[in-house]
Amino acid sequence: MKALPLLAALAVSLVPAAAVAEDQFKLLVIAAPSTYHYEYIPVARENLERLARLHGFAVTWTSDGTAFDGDLGQYATVMFLNTPAETLSEPRRRRFEAYMRGGGNALVVHRAAIIPPAAWPWYEQLVGRSFVNHPMLQTGVVTVTDKSFPATFGLPDRWIWSDEYYVTANPYKVTIHPVLNADETSYDPTRIWPGQIGRRMGKDHPEAWYHSYEKGRVFVTLLGHNVEMYRDDRYLQHLLGGIYWTATGRGQG
Known part of the structure; x- marks a missing residue:
């Protein structure tokens, strides 16, 4: 009979170790507040961390880029979430470049795809396209x-x-390699602010794409302006697919 308490105690002691699963990979997210993009941050963080718990990966969150001073090699992918990349200091830019040349991966979301001409040509090529302008938010x-x-x-x-x-x-x-395209017949590309000229791209109007850069994988989505989008299950699934592919290289048919 004495063996039963011992076995029960042993079983209890093993539960915590068995219940804690090792993270599949680590994601670094840089989300810095700016004039037009700040309300989304707590909502995006809450939901990305929820996705991380659900799918077994770790998220490190930085708002000022200090994580770029550490070992970027520990991260399977780095997400620039609505964050102007030129806000990174020169040393941090060089570390990120070295990370990509060493096989690191990147995910660029909405505002993070915009960088002033000549501010950081290497990053502009990482994105794969250069920003011209955009019409007012429309359905x-x-x-x-x-x-x-x-x-x-x-x-x-x-x-x-x-x-x-x-x-x-x-x-x-x-x-x-475009994966999503904007149908310009479904909204008015010329609906823009006074003093600007609305432009059309025609049938070839990519809004999300992927490509290879240096020795890594890059996924870019230009969608994601409003805070409510980071509560939308379809949009979050879209982001999750980009995270999964950049981090693992898997899932592509």
Whole structure:
């Protein structure tokens, strides 16, 4: 009979070790507040950390870039979340460049795709497209152009979405693989602020894409302007697909 309490105690002692699963990978998120993008931060953090718990990966959150002073090699991917990349100091830029050349990966979301011309050409090529301007936020239709890519899993072929549909150019002639496209017939690209000129891109208007850069994987989505978007299950699934692919390289059909 004495063996029973001993076995019970042993079973209890083993539960914590068995219940704690090792994280599959680590994600570094830099989300710095700016004039037009700050309300989203607590909402995005809460929901990204919820996704991390659900899918077994770790998230490190930084608002000022100090994490770039440490070992970036521990992170499977770095997410620039609505954060102007030029806010990084020169030493931190060099560390991120070294990280990508060493096989690191990157995910760029909405405002983080905008960088002033010549401010950091290396990063502009990492993004793969250069920002021109955008019309006012409008409801339009986003079409899936690559159903085999994880960031489109769960999205309808034609997705009604409201956002700032960025207009971009390709001065560095970077080859990208679009996965989402904006249907310009579904909104007014010329609806823009006084003093600016609304531009059309035509049928080829990518809003999300992937490509290789240095020795790493890069996923870019231009969607994600409003705080409520970071509560939207489809949008979060879109981000999760980008995180999963950049971090692991898996899931692509």
